[in-house]
Amino acid sequence: MNKSFLRASCALFAALCIVQLAACKSAPKATAAPQSFNDAVRTAASALITQVKRQEGITGRAVGMAGLGGKTILMLDPVVDANTAEVNQSSLAVERILAEEATRISEGQWSVLPLSLETYDSARYVISGAILYTVNPEQAADKHKMYKLALAAVERKSGKVVASSEAWIADRKIDVTPTASYSDSPMYLKDKRVAGQIETAQMAPGNQADPEYxxxxxxxxxxxxxxxxxxxxxxxxxxxxxxxxxxxxxxxxxxxxxxxxxxxxxxxxxxxxxxxxxxxxxxxxxxxxxxxxxxxxxxxxxxxxxxxxxxxxxxxxxxxxxxxxxxxxxxxxxxxxxxxxxxxxxxxxxxxxxxxxxxxxxxxxxxxxxxxxxxxxxxxxxxxxxxxxxxxxxxxxxxxxxxxxxxxx
Missing domain, CATH: 3.30.1330.60 (OmpA-like domain)
Structure with a gap:
């Protein structure tokens, strides 16, 4: 075989590998166009789960490998409001839609379960989420803050972010009623761990999750x-x-x-x-x-x-x-x-x-x-x-x- 052809083929293969790795490191974010709360959450959830499914295929792992009932387990850390460090009713809605999208996209082969000691060891991924209230750089004419949902999937064993997504929320108000354990709290509980969760939820694939979190x-x-x-x-x-x-x-x-x-x-x-x-x-x-x-x-x-x-x-x-x-x-x-x-x-x-x-x-x-x-x-x-x-x-x-x-x- 011609040596020049071999060199060209190897160079092409290497370039393709680099492109593939780059794609894994910078998975596409969800659309920046603001949507209603439910649509925005579904957009971000679908993008995240689709990336995780692609990750499973790239690494050659079977979707149904190891987990409760033979299913891949995605363990969900309660989604936090980045302003107050609270879990609220909108957080619970995000969790519900995430579970629905995981079931739909995996055709019932995955389960999204709450963070718990019982499921921790059997979970393959941890999903970290945060609801932020900030300025959307894509909406130049609108200087007002908007809600944004940020999600990241972290491989439990390695602590590496393997997928991430975000979506802007058009609703000016969402349900920020805290769950009882936060409503009864005497303080706003933003400490280093919560800050680490918020940071991790916004990380691109390829990064290590905040270690303290x-x-x-x-x-x-x-x-x-x-x-x-x-x-x-x-x-x-x-x-x-x-x-x-x-x-x-x-x-x-x-x-x-x-x-x-x-x-x-x-x-x-x-x-x-x-x-x-x-x-x-x-x-x-x-x-x-x-x-x-x-x-x-x-x-x-x-x-x-x-x-x-x-x-x-x-x-x-x-x-x-x-x-x-x-x-x-x-x-x-x-x-x-x-x-x-x-x-x-x-x-x-x-x-x-x-x-x-x-x-x-x-x-x-x-x-x-x-x-x-x-x-x-x-x-x-x-x-x-x-x-x-x-x-x-x-x-x-x-x-x-x-x-x-x-x-x-």
């Missing part, structure tokens, strides 16, 4: 099961699982201690609940993220007129005050408000709310006037910014506590 998946499976028990009213069972998670090194996350606080409180174990909240504050302190769900009356500096919530607020502020009283640093207490009314009004209102909180904490933090500063951010640091004054922008009306250098007060 990926390595914590077995413990996250336990916490997810505890959340489900909590939501089902099986409080003692939930408490046992949250306690087990707290004994694991990678269980030292905000979600674990929020779960312990909520469950102990509902069981009437108020002392244990306060201890758990103190541990939650410590982890928030380490992440420099103590973002409490203190709810004020509309256009008011008084807490909402709910005796149970006010009793909880006393616990929260007492533990936060005690933590900072023990620390050596100083504290910024930042009040925030949603984007309704004038900027000047909201600047003043958010400052007055922060000052109210500062005054309440003085009993347990006698040096608070010297070692803290109350500031009003108004709407300048809105995360959502819709100005709807409902669940959608509730995080914009938060009070944050952040450690700072005393020289900067």
């Amino acid at each position: 990926f390595n914590s998946l077995p413990t996250a499976s336990l916490i997810t099961e505890a959340d489900k028990a909590y939501e089902a009213g099986q409080l003692e069972q939930a408490l046992g699982m949250y306690k087990t998670a707290s004994l694991r090194p990678d269980g030292q996350i905000m979600k674990t201690y929020a779960g312990l606080y909520q469950t102990n409180r509902r069981l009437g174990k108020l002392n244990e609940a306060e201890i758990a909240f103190g541990q939650l504050v410590n982890i928030g302190y380490q992440n420099n993220n103590i973002s409490t769900k203190l709810i004020f009356g509309v256009a008011s500096t008084d807490f909402v007129n709910d005796n149970e919530l006010r009793a909880q607020y006393s616990i929260w502020l007492r533990q936060i005050a005690k933590l900072f009283a023990r620390s050596e640093g100083c504290l910024i207490i930042a009040g925030h408000s949603s984007k309704t009314g004038s900027a000047n009004f909201n600047d003043q209102l958010s400052l007055q709310r922060a000052t109210t909180v500062q005054r309440i904490m003085q009993k347990d933090f006698p040096q608070i006037q010297r070692r803290s500063r109350a500031v009003g951010r108004g709407w300048t640091e809105n995360i959502v910014g819709t100005g709807t004054d409902d669940l959608q922008d509730a995080i914009d009306r938060r009070v944050e506590f952040r450690l700072t250098d005393c020289a900067k007060l």
